[in-house]
Amino acid sequence: MEIRARAPGKIILAGEHAVVHGSSAVAAAIDLYTQSSLHLPPSGEDGAGVVEVDLTDSCLAFSWPCSRLLEALGETCRKAELQAPRPCSPEELAAIAKLVELHEIPEAKIWLSAGLSAFLYLYTSILGCRPGKVVVSSGLPMGAGLGSSAAFSVSLSGALLTAAGVVCAEGVVGGTEWQLLGKDHLELVNTWAFQGEKIIHGKPSGIDNAVSTFGSMIKFKKGELTNLKSGNPVKMLITDTRVGRNTKALVAGVSERASRHPDAMASVFHAVNTISEELSSIVELAATDEISMTSKEEKLAELMEMNQGLLQCMGVSHSSIETVLRSTLKYNLVSKLTGAGGGGCVLTLIPTLLSKLVLEKVTTELESHGFRCFKVEVGGQGLQTHRG
Ligand SMILES: Nc1ncnc2c1ncn2[C@@H]1O[C@H](COP(=O)(O)OP(=O)(O)OP(=O)(O)O)[C@@H](O)[C@H]1O
C-alpha cells in the first residue's frame, strides 16, 4: 500500500514572533509543498522489519529495526490515543534523541536531527512499531522561513493518520490526482502536526501547521483561526538570502529579550497585533471591492514596512535581510522578513501596476548579491492526500 500526502509552505504577511506571545498574525499558504510517501508492507510479526525514512532533499536515509524501537519506546510504540495526541514527554524525547544518535548525521546537516525526532515521534505514536518506509521530498527551502518544518509535520501526520484509518479523503482537487480531507479530519491532522512542530521548534504558536493544514489565507491568534476571504490575492516576490537560521533559537532569543524588557516588548507585541488586525481588515475589505487595488496595496505596503521595523526591535533582522530591504527600496518597493528571520526569506510586495522591466531590474540586483528570487501563488489549498 502507498499513501501520499502533500502539505504547503507558507508566508507570514504580519505578526511572526509576536504571535507566540499572543498577538494576531496573518499567514497564507503558498504553492510549494513537502510530500511524504508512505509504503507499508503487509502486517507481519511484532518487532520484525525496519522503520525507514528517506530524506531525498538531503540525500540521506535512516532506518531503525522495529525490535529496537519497541525496546527503546515500549509504551509509546503501543499505539497512542489517536483521536487526542498527548505531548511528547521529556523522557520520551530523550529516548527518541538516543535513537536518532544511533546514526551519524554529518555535522553540516545536524539540524536534521530535530526533524528525525519529530518523524520518530509521529510514526511510532500513530502506527506503533510496525515496519514501513517514508520517502520525504520538498520544493521548499529548508530552514528559510517558509514553514518547511510545519509542512514536514503536516504531510507526515496526514500520511500516517490516513494509513491508520482515522482520517480519509472526501473530495478531489479539480484536475489533479490529489484529494481533500473534511474539516474534522484536518483538525486531527493539525493537532498531531502541532506536536511534531513542538519537537522541532520548542514553543511554536501553531500558525505554521494551521496554515499548512487548512491552506488559504488566515488570521491566527492564541490558537484561534479565522479564514480571510482575500479576493484578488496579493503578489509577492520571495528572496531567499540563503543565510541559514533556526526558528527554535530565534523564538527563544525573542522570549529572552521579552523577559529582559517586559514592558517595552509588550508594547512592541501590542503594536504588531494592531498591524495584523488592520492588515486582515484590508484584505477582507478588498475582497468586497470597497477599496481599489492600488489603495489596498499602498496600505499593505505601509503595514509591512511598520512590521519590519518592529521585527528589528525584536532582534530578528539580519544584514542579509537589510540588504534586500535597501535594494528593493531603491525601486520604491517595500519588503519585510517572513517567518522567524535571522536570514532566510524576505517578502517584497509586487504592486499590480509594477512594470515587468522594474521587476526584472530589482530581481537582477538581488541575485547579484547571491540571493535567490522566486514568485509564488498565495492562498491555495492546504493538506492533500492520495492513496495508490
Ligand atoms: N523536507 C525535510 N526533511 C527533513 N527535515 C525537515 C524537512 N523540512 C523541515 N525539516 C526539519 O525542520 C527544520 C527546519 O525548521 P525551522 O522551523 O527551523 O525552519 P522553517 O520551518 O523552514 O522556517 P519557519 O519556521 O521560520 O517558517 C530542519 O532543520 C529539519 O529538522
Ligand SMILES: C[C@@](O)(CCO)CC(=O)[O-]
Ligand atoms: C517565528 C514564528 O512566529 C513563525 C515562524 O514561521 C514562530 C511561531 O509562530 O511558531
Ligand SMILES: [Mg+2]
Ligand atoms: Mg518552522
